[in-house]
């Protein structure tokens with residue numbers, strides 16, 4: 001979140017130099033196509049991920065050409081409703097960490113009216129932001145933290161309450177909305193700074209970031225209420241930014257200090273500005289996204305997503321992981337606004353670098369920091385914040401390009417590592433977790449060398465580290481739901497699978513589609529379509545690794561979608577069954593893992609659970625988990641067989657302790673606490 005993470009960077013760089021020297025040596029070698037990342041880039045350049053509008057060489061990567069229309073339209077929050085297990089999970093989150101975070105961390109959320117009477121002024125020298133800190137002038141950098149905690153939490157809370165249609169929570173939110181709107185100044189300013197501080201910084205600040213996180217929640221409330229007053233408040237806040245940071249005549253990302261987490265988180269204001277473009281059609285918003293990315297790229301900042309670093313193959317991702325992965329969609333917004341092929345090239349390089357940092361489960365690593373090191377299922381953790389932000393970025397790439405690979409990646413993140421880092425009853429999450437998770441006692445897989453490392457365990461708050469991941473854990477399911485269905489020109493697109501209901505208009509006529517399924521626990525779907533004499537395509541993304549598909553209607557397969565094109569009338573149903581098979585994969589470290597359709601398989605490890613802290617609110621605890629008996633199994637080439645038609649699998653692996661081959665059970669990663677996902681090959 002902030003400066004304490006800069007301190008962590010020093011720690012991880014040190015361990016990098018001493019612990020993984022081989023990888024550092026490799027980093028010094030300029031990349032060629034024979035290196036793994038070079039191969040990735042080669043692969044990516046062969047795949048047309050985005051339509052290239054013009055092959056003409058531009059003189060500057062930021063030069064504006066013809067803007068590219070988005071392939072699909074995102075529906076307003078609430079037009080897609082969760083059903084089945086996803087609805088239950090959102091309700092459970094509301095009874096769990098999402099519904100209680102304000103009471104679990106009242107000092108950070110309720111006591112600090114940071115957008116109102118406690119706005120930051122020159123007089124404020126310090127503030128309780130929840131983290132362990134050392135006194136010093138640099139503490140000023142922390143001061144925006146509570147705005148992130150509050151606004152990211154509220155964004156997830158607002159969206160969850162809308163999707164669960166929970167009247168008690170909706171009433172509480174209505175009250176908050178009125179309070180926050182009342183903080184808006186006559187000139188449109190919404191934010192955390194007093195008049196003497198705002199918009200004039202040469203160092204760390206949360207001007208844009210505090211707005212981005214807050215306005216995302218207000219946009220959700222506008223979607224739900226359609227109240228023009230809300231939209232007007234958001235537009236006035238955006239226009240206040242555009243007035244004080246005028247396009248091409250200001251430097252919102254200027255800083256004399258290159259390590260400014262609040263400033264660079266602020267690039268995600270493109271989420272808000274781009275949404276305003278989508279709602280109002282005003283081109284000025286879109287152009288402003290391009291300007292923001294240009295200024296961000298040109299300032300001397302320690303951030304991975306700057307243009308010059310992205311196109312340089314010898315520079316790996318090093319930065320604070322959540323920044324890096326959220327900036328992917330700001331770059332995508334800039335590319336879309338400019339149509340500039342150089343930005344397309346930067347995107348391809350960025351995606352290849354993210355692949356290098358991606359584990360078997362689809363999570364991209366960063367034990368806070370990516371640190372220039374590649375993914376590893378056992379020795380690298382990933383942050384819950386990063387799971388959400390990377391999923392959101394992939395969703396934006398899917399909306400823009402229509403390429404189903406991005407929907408598949410977003411779905412994989414939500415169904416596997418995100419479920420696998422959430423405590424099953426919705427009362428806690430892990431801040432950091434690794435694919436192979438052998439112990440959750442604070443440090444990575446039981447490591448005790450850093451007594452301050454508490455992130456690898458379950459907590460409803462994680463206040464010792466930062467209250468960033470729990471808020472984002474409340475955002476991920478609602479963002480997934482909103483993007484399950486998108487709209488094309490004459491199509492309705494089910495890009496993320498699962499139980500859901502969408503109500504929208506196509507060709508000016510109302511359409512309802514109910515997707516009745518238990519996916520990913522089962523692979524059969526009943527789609528019930530209701531409309532009147534309406535010709536459009538129903539497009540459903542196929543999961544990977546299928547042996548067979550059965551569809552009750554005539555259909556075509558196009559670019560990874562099942563397409564049913566017809567004139568729909570009255571209420572009609574389509575039954576689809578996917579028949580996945582177990583697919584064997586190798587990760588970047590030559591370890592073997594298995595998937596079944598959209599599910600990553602894991603060997604569950606029975607654990608001893610200890611409650612290490614009891615919160616004043618009933619039912620909330622910090623937990624530690626240690627394995628009852630730890631065996632790190634090895635692969636011997638035996639097949640993985642499904643048990644009847646359940647999501648349960650058997651295989652034989654080598655136990656290096658007993659030196660015996662053993663029959664073991666694999667289950668979906670999303671249902672595990674401790675687990676083994678990748679298996680090195682036994683050498684006997």
Ligand SMILES: [Zn+2]
Pocket residue numbers: 383384385386431468469470
């Ligand atoms: Zn976090």
